[in-house]
Amino acid sequence: MNGAIQGGWGYVWTAYGVTALMLIGYAVSVWLRLRAERRRLAEDTPGIQ
Amino acid sequence: MKGSALASRPSVPGTSRVPAAFLIAGAALLLAGSWLGLFVAPPEHYMGDVQRIMYVHVPTAWNAMLALTWSFVCALMFLWRSDWKWDARMESAIEIGVLLSLLLCIQGSVWAKPTWGVWWDWDPRLTTMAVLVFAYFGVLTLRRFVDDPVRRATWSAAATIVASADVPIVYYSVRWWNSLHQLQSSPATVSRSFYLPLRMNAFGILFVMIGLMMLRTRLAKLHLRSELAPPLISSHPVSDSEPRLPGGAR
Numbered sequence: 001m002n003g004a005i006q007g008g009w010g011y012v013w014t015a016y017g018v019t020a021l022m023l024i025g026y027a028v029s030v031w032l033r034l035r036a037e038r039r040r041l042a043e044d045t046p047g048i049q
Numbered sequence: 050m051k052g053s054a055l056a057s058r059p060s061v062p063g064t065s066r067v068p069a070a071f072l073i074a075g076a077a078l079l080l081a082g083s084w085l086g087l088f089v090a091p092p093e094h095y096m097g098d099v100q101r102i103m104y105v106h107v108p109t110a111w112n113a114m115l116a117l118t119w120s121f122v123c124a125l126m127f128l129w130r131s132d133w134k135w136d137a138r139m140e141s142a143i144e145i146g147v148l149l150s151l152l153l154c155i156q157g158s159v160w161a162k163p164t165w166g167v168w169w170d171w172d173p174r175l176t177t178m179a180v181l182v183f184a185y186f187g188v189l190t191l192r193r194f195v196d197d198p199v200r201r202a203t204w205s206a207a208a209t210i211v212a213s214a215d216v217p218i219v220y221y222s223v224r225w226w227n228s229l230h231q232l233q234s235s236p237a238t239v240s241r242s243f244y245l246p247l248r249m250n251a252f253g254i255l256f257v258m259i260g261l262m263m264l265r266t267r268l269a270k271l272h273l274r275s276e277l278a279p280p281l282i283s284s285h286p287v288s289d290s291e292p293r294l295p296g297g298a299r
Contacts, residue, residue, distance in 0.1 A: 012102055019156065027261060034268045037268055037272060044278075
């Protein structure tokens with residue numbers, strides 16, 4: 001025992017995985033909401049894309 | 050507050066590919082920085098491999114603080130200029146600031162368990178951070194429950210200014226109080242071998258954040274335009290459909 005933390009790769013992968021998941025998930029949610037809003041606006045005002 | 054600018058709807062959001070360019074550049078930097086942090090940088094002397102979490106945790110913290118500080122600037126600009134674009138920018142900055150702050154707390158918890166032995170501790174840094182997340186979450190909730198766009202924008206700008214008072218408190222909490230959380234690192238306290246992945250990820254998250262903010266601002270502007278749009282068929286003059294500020298200004 002030298003006081004150093006041994007192993008811990010599970011924690012490292014969890015942190016990186018959650019980071020990727022949250023950033024990608026949020027990007028997808030913004031893209032889907034933007035697409036839905038554009039579609040709704042186009043339906044409400046025909047002729048405007 | 051000047052009312053004249055609120056008479057018009059926000060400008061039509063652009064469809065340029067600049068946000069996509071920021072997102073791609075940010076993702077590339079994040080991938081490269083994370084690869085360096087995970088496989089090239091040496092393990093830290095005491096924390097071992099668990100320290101590799103810092104290559105995403107610290108850049109997330111910097112950018113979360115940046116997003117929430119930007120929301121404060123947007124709130125001030127909205128109250129000063131009465132321009133809808135600042136309301137849209139504020140909404141986007143708050144949402145992304147809350148996302149990064151939540152992510153920051155999760156990363157911190159995952160790091161704390163093997164190093165401190167607990168997932169969470171009510172030490173000054175973590176407590177002030179939790180207050181910050183709840184305060185900004187409250188601003189988002191407020192925006193959800195107010196239907197009138199002028200009131201929503203004005204009230205949430207004021208609430209954002211109040212909530213943002215906690216940003217410097219979070220930053221200085223580790224210096225002002227006896228905290229379990231370590232002090233901020235600087236180039237003088239970090240080994241050279243740790244610089245590159247830290248900085249690459251910092252710019253990676255910054256670029257991703259800018260790209261997401263631009264897209265989220267477009268969404269907010271589109272939503273505002275449809276909210277403020279005059280009805281298609283109306284027996285009233287078109288100008289009456291737009292929100293009126295106290296004193297008759299629109």
